[in-house]
Amino acid sequence: MPNPIARKLELFKPFSKDERAALLRLATGRVRQLPARTDIIREGDAPQSIYLFISGWACRYKELPDGRRQITAFVLPGDTCDLSVFILGEIDYSVSSITPVTFAEVSREALEEVSLKHQHIMEALHRENQAASAMQREWTVNLGQRTAIERIAHLICEVLLRLHSVGLVCASTCEWPLTQIDLADATGMSTVHVSRTVTALKRLGLITQDGHQLTVTDLPELMRLAIFDSKYLHICQKATNDDAFIKVEPGYA
Amino acid sequence: MPNPIARKLELFKPFSKDERAALLRLATGRVRQLPARTDIIREGDAPQSIYLFISGWACRYKELPDGRRQITAFVLPGDTCDLSVFILGEIDYSVSSITPVTFAEVSREALEEVSLKHQHIMEALHRENQAASAMQREWTVNLGQRTAIERIAHLICEVLLRLHSVGLVCASTCEWPLTQIDLADATGMSTVHVSRTVTALKRLGLITQDGHQLTVTDLPELMRLAIFDSKYLHICQKATNDDAFIKVEPGYA
DNA sequence: CGGCTGCTTGAACTTGTTCAACAGCGGTGG
DNA sequence: CCACCGCTGTTGAACAAGTTCAAGCAGCCG
Numbered sequence: 001m002p003n004p005i006a007r008k009l010e011l012f013k014p015f016s017k018d019e020r021a022a023l024l025r026l027a028t029g030r031v032r033q034l035p036a037r038t039d040i041i042r043e044g045d046a047p048q049s050i051y052l053f054i055s056g057w058a059c060r061y062k063e064l065p066d067g068r069r070q071i072t073a074f075v076l077p078g079d080t081c082d083l084s085v086f087i088l089g090e091i092d093y094s095v096s097s098i099t100p101v102t103f104a105e106v107s108r109e110a111l112e113e114v115s116l117k118h119q120h121i122m123e124a125l126h127r128e129n130q131a132a133s134a135m136q137r138e139w140t141v142n143l144g145q146r147t148a149i150e151r152i153a154h155l156i157c158e159v160l161l162r163l164h165s166v167g168l169v170c171a172s173t174c175e176w177p178l179t180q181i182d183l184a185d186a187t188g189m190s191t192v193h194v195s196r197t198v199t200a201l202k203r204l205g206l207i208t209q210d211g212h213q214l215t216v217t218d219l220p221e222l223m224r225l226a227i228f229d230s231k232y233l234h235i236c237q238k239a240t241n242d243d244a245f246i247k248v249e250p251g252y253a
Numbered sequence: 254m255p256n257p258i259a260r261k262l263e264l265f266k267p268f269s270k271d272e273r274a275a276l277l278r279l280a281t282g283r284v285r286q287l288p289a290r291t292d293i294i295r296e297g298d299a300p301q302s303i304y305l306f307i308s309g310w311a312c313r314y315k316e317l318p319d320g321r322r323q324i325t326a327f328v329l330p331g332d333t334c335d336l337s338v339f340i341l342g343e344i345d346y347s348v349s350s351i352t353p354v355t356f357a358e359v360s361r362e363a364l365e366e367v368s369l370k371h372q373h374i375m376e377a378l379h380r381e382n383q384a385a386s387a388m389q390r391e392w393t394v395n396l397g398q399r400t401a402i403e404r405i406a407h408l409i410c411e412v413l414l415r416l417h418s419v420g421l422v423c424a425s426t427c428e429w430p431l432t433q434i435d436l437a438d439a440t441g442m443s444t445v446h447v448s449r450t451v452t453a454l455k456r457l458g459l460i461t462q463d464g465h466q467l468t469v470t471d472l473p474e475l476m477r478l479a480i481f482d483s484k485y486l487h488i489c490q491k492a493t494n495d496d497a498f499i500k501v502e503p504g505y506a
Numbered sequence: 507c508g509g510c511t512g513c514t515t516g517a518a519c520t521t522g523t524t525c526a527a528c529a530g531c532g533g534t535g536g
Numbered sequence: 537c538c539a540c541c542g543c544t545g546t547t548g549a550a551c552a553a554g555t556t557c558a559a560g561c562a563g564c565c566g
Contacts, residue, residue, distance in 0.1 A: 062394045064480050070394040084383040087376075092387050092485045123340075130337040134345050136389040141315045141323040143396035144441030148522070180545065188397030190523050195545055227317050232345045401554070432512065443555050448514055 003027055004166040005052045005104075008078030009124035011165060011236045019118050026114060027052050030105040034097050036177075041081075041095040049105040050125075051081045056101030057177055061185065062093050071186040073135060074098075074159060078166040083129045086111075099177045131234040138232045143188050146227070148197045151187045153226035156207065158233065160216055165235045176214035256280055257419040258305045258357075261331030262377035264418060264489045272371045279367060279374075280305050283358040287350050289430075294334075294348040302358040303378075304334045309354030310430050314438065315346050324439040326388060327351075327412060331419040336382045339364075352430045384487040391485045396441050399480070401450045404440045406479035409460065411486065413469055418488045429467035 005027050006020055015023065031054070034040060040058060041047060058075040072093060075081055081095055086108055115122040135158070142154050163174045180198065184191045201207050206222045208215045216222055258280050259273055268276065284307070287293060293311060294300060311328040325346060328334055334348055339361055368375040388411070395407050416427045433451065437444045454460050459475045461468045469475055 060390075062390065064394070064398060066480070068398040070397040072390045072393045084386065087380050087383045088387065088487050090484070092487075093390060127340050130340045133337065133386045133389065134341065136386065136393060137313075137315065137325045137346060139393050140325045140389060140396060141317070143393060144323040144439075145317060145321040179543090181543095186397075191545080192524080192547090193522055195547085196522095199546080227319070231343070234341050234345075434512075444513085445515090445556075446554055448512095449554095452514080 004054060004078035004168075005080075007166050009121070009128060012124065012127055012234075013120065015120060015124075019120050022114055022118050023121055026106050026110060027054065027104045029110070030107075031102060032105055033100065033102045036097055036099050036101075039094060039096045040101075040103075041091055041093075043092060043094045044090060046090050047085055049107045050083055050085060050111065051095075052104040052106060053077055053079045053081065054102045054104060057098040057175075058095055058101055059098055059182065059186070060093050060095050069185050070188065071182065072139065073132065074186070076159070076162050076166070077168065079132075080125060080128050082132075083125055098182065099175075127234070134232045134234060148187070148189055148193055149200055150226050151189070152183065152194065152197050153201060153206070153222050154228055155183070155186060156201075156214070156216065157219075157223050157226050157228040157230075160219070161230055161233060161235065165233075171215075172217070172219060173213055173215040176209065176212055257307060257331035257421075258333075260419050262374070262381060265377065265380055265487075266373065268373060268377075272373050275367055275371050276374055279359050279363060280307065280357045282363065283360075284355060285358060286353065286355045289350055289352050289354075292347060292349045293354075293356075294344055294346075296345060296347045297343060299343050300338055302360045303336055303338060303364065304348075305357040305359060306330055306332045306334065307355045307357060310351040310428075311348055311354055312351055312435065312439070313346050313348050322438050323441065324435065325392065326385065327439070329412070329415050329419070330421065332385075333378060333381050336378055351435065352428075380487070387485045387487060401440070401442055401446055402453055403479050404442070405436065405447065405450050406454060406459070406475050407481055408436070408439060409454075409467070409469065410472075410476050410479050410481040410483075413472070414483055414486060414488065418486075424468075425470070425472060426466055426468040429462065429465055 003024065006015070006023050009015070009023065010020075030049075036056075040051070043062065053075055055077050058081075059071045060073040060075060060081070061069055061071045063069045075095065081103075082091070085091060111122075138158075142151050146154060160169060160172075160174060163169050168174055178186075180191050180194045183189075183198070184194045187194070189197070198207075201222075202209070204221075204225075206216065206218050206225070208217055222228075256277065259268070259276055262268070262276065263273075283302075289309075293304070296315065306328055308330050311334075312324045313326040313328060313334070314322055314324045316322045328348065334356075335344070338344060364375075391411075395404050399407060413422060413425075413427060416422050421427055431439075433444050433447045436442075436451070437447045440447065442450070451460075454475075455462070457474075457478075459469065459471050459478070461470055475481075
């Protein structure tokens with residue numbers, strides 16, 4: 001599999017050979033591995049690096065002092081985390097691995113050096129960052145306006161398309177390491193209701209699960225149910241042609 | 254009143270005389286006024302300018318095709334909207350005025366020119382942008398984890414502190430142009446329940462309303478109820494000393 | 507004055523939560 | 537190898553939170 005970071009950052013605009021090489025150097029420099037369910041960043045940290053995620057799933061979350069926990073985003077291969085450190089200083093959320101993860105650490109200095117020489121790489125990182133903001137807005141809509149089944153369906157659509165954009169979906173099937181507890185924390189629902197809702201999606205013939213694999217058996221209908229409009233992901237269409245099983249409709253309709 | 258844009262952008266790091274002058278030039282260049290309840294940006298637009306809000310309230314929102322509407326942020330004096338245009342191209346949300354608003358339009362060219370000459374201004378704009386992302390994350394938490402009364406309380410705390418940071422709060426009182434419909438769209442609740450919840454906050458002696466003015470009569474208790482931690486706003490502490498009536502506790506506790 | 511919009515209140519209803527019991531599975535240790 | 541344990545997911549039943557429907561009221565503007 002090609003490096004998901006290059007793949008993801010190139011979605012909008014292909015890199016030159018030079019740029020790709022520079023990016024690869026970044027992504028193979030200080031590579032770290034962590035086991036599943038381990039904190040990578042804790043709220044209040046002020047890390048001196050950004051992270052480029054190479055493999056595995058993680059999540060960003062915030063906790064209330066009484067233990068309530070909201071997952072605010074999933075971090076998938078090819079994602080970066082998080083450019084804002086250098087701008088805001090202190091971080092107001094935590095990041096934790098869900099599966100074992102590997103990621104590259106890029107120091108502020110390394111990043112600055114690259115940004116001088118390779119403007120396009122910096123631009124791509126900023127675009128990635130803004131796309132993450134757009135996702136955050138859509139999550140706000142998801143929690144505020146959608147019903148339980150719409151929420152879960154929407155989340156599945158989002159993850160599937162994002163995984164697809166980095167080549168991690170095959171025949172509408174992808175890894176699915178999320179527990180229903182994760183799903184509950186991401187959608188603001190109780191685990192009990194998540195269970196019932198996922199069951200409902202299966203009974204509707206929209207998804208099936210086999211171990212840690214999830215298959216979307218009727219993506220158009222899942223997207224319709226979720227009122228899913230992929231525009232907010234800002235993923236270039238070109239990427240979605242690799243896999244004949246995914247056809248992203250322009251707009252809802 | 255001093256220009257809220259300079260005031261807001263300077264919260265983190267004061268500008269030089271030169272920079273302040275340049276910013277003022279931007280903010281007094283192409284100034285536009287719009288009446289209340291008017292769209293400023295529509296989803297799908299690709300504006301060639303960013304907006305610096307000088308006076309009045311606006312909101313960012315997204316609509317589902319069936320009419321459900323989620324306000325994802327309030328835009329207050331001193332806020333900018335939205336740097337990401339130039340990075341992502343097409344915009345995935347709408348912005349609409351709530352009161353009559355005045356704002357300055359800054360073209361891409363003007364911005365690029367300033368960014369070359371006045372690095373600090375650009376940095377401040379980026380910081381503002383990242384702070385908006387942090388707010389969006391907190392809104393996700395608000396909708397996902399907090400109960401009705403906590404949500405409304407949290408929203409009031411946020412707006413009060415933000416207004417305070419640009420000098421628009423006096424003796425714990427501020428303008429409050431939001432209808433309960435706005436509040437409902439922002440918190441994902443029905444207007445009926447917003448009404449009951451606001452009434453509850455009044456009965457608890459935490460807030461009072463007089464026409465379009467809102468007074469927070471017990472901010473510490475409101476913050477406690479809301480489980481409000483101001484850190485996510487990334488507002489410098491210094492700003493909050495101007496008004497003796499507001500004391501932001503560090504952390505919840 | 508009349509009509510509109512926004513706010514309030516009651517009552518019935520819906521959605522999702524909580525509590526509780528249990529099943530399945532994988533890992534660990536005897 | 538089996539017994540046991542903890543974790544995850546499932547299901548039922550009672551319950552709570554928030555919605556919907558409906559009516560009425562207050563304030564504002566023309």
